[in-house]
Amino acid sequence: MRIIRTLTAVLLMAASILPASAQEVVVSATRASANRDGFQGTSIPIVTLRRTADFAVQRVAITGDTRDEALRRKEIFAMVKSAIERAGQHGVELATGDYVVEPLTLANYGNLAVKRDSRPDSERTGFIIKVKLEPGMDARAALDRVTKFIKAVPPTGRAQIEKSGDMTLSVLDPDQYRETIIAMIAADARTTAARFGPDYGVEVRGLDRPVEWSRASLTEVFLYLPAAYVIRPKQ
Numbered sequence: 001m002r003i004i005r006t007l008t009a010v011l012l013m014a015a016s017i018l019p020a021s022a023q024e025v026v027v028s029a030t031r032a033s034a035n036r037d038g039f040q041g042t043s044i045p046i047v048t049l050r051r052t053a054d055f056a057v058q059r060v061a062i063t064g065d066t067r068d069e070a071l072r073r074k075e076i077f078a079m080v081k082s083a084i085e086r087a088g089q090h091g092v093e094l095a096t097g098d099y100v101v102e103p104l105t106l107a108n109y110g111n112l113a114v115k116r117d118s119r120p121d122s123e124r125t126g127f128i129i130k131v132k133l134e135p136g137m138d139a140r141a142a143l144d145r146v147t148k149f150i151k152a153v154p155p156t157g158r159a160q161i162e163k164s165g166d167m168t169l170s171v172l173d174p175d176q177y178r179e180t181i182i183a184m185i186a187a188d189a190r191t192t193a194a195r196f197g198p199d200y201g202v203e204v205r206g207l208d209r210p211v212e213w214s215r216a217s218l219t220e221v222f223l224y225l226p227a228a229y230v231i232r233p234k235q
Helices: 007-015 069-090 139-152 174-194
Strands: 024-027 049-052 055-064 093-096 100-103 123-132 160-163 168-172 200-205 212-215 220-224 228-233
Touching: 024 212, 049 174, 055 069, 055 139, 069 093, 069 123, 069 139, 069 160, 123 139, 139 160, 168 174, 168 212, 168 220, 174 200, 174 220, 174 228
Parallel strands: none
Antiparallel strands: 024 100, 024 168, 049 220, 055 123, 055 160, 055 168, 093 100, 093 123, 200 228, 212 220
């Protein structure tokens, strides 16, 4: 087992292992720590970067129960198209994806999957409504914007739009915060090691992993590396 005598070397090495990935990822409340703000989920390290998420995210479904299948699907996709055309006027963005999301546009909305609904002769498709979390905006304001947008999308035939699940959050490119998080870990480890005197150093592990995340509050996320350090005598 290698003892890291200086944090500088390991930090530089870890920062160069994984390039930043320009992805937008969905953060669900189920991944958050049970010990912070009441959310349930797996534990997270003590050293975390807490920040406002980039977007509030609300999944929606468009359902249709017109008996003729071809007409039913035509109505469903016509309503999706209508939603896309109105999004900008209402200060929202549309996207698709379960974990990593991408914009929903007039060029790709035809690729949305249509699935059987629980009722006879009924089908549905779904997408995401995003509200950018501007400074001072709380969860209620974001949800109000989503609700107003949903009401502004007119039904097409027998197709209707409705919310699906609770509002959650998304983060753009979590790995862009890698260096900041590593610096926070280094500062914490340095302070802790100093308490034991100059004959002690630090061994750090987990810095070669991607940045992970969990929900911290209705509008905030924890960003962190699954890293841990051990204080050991220098050799």
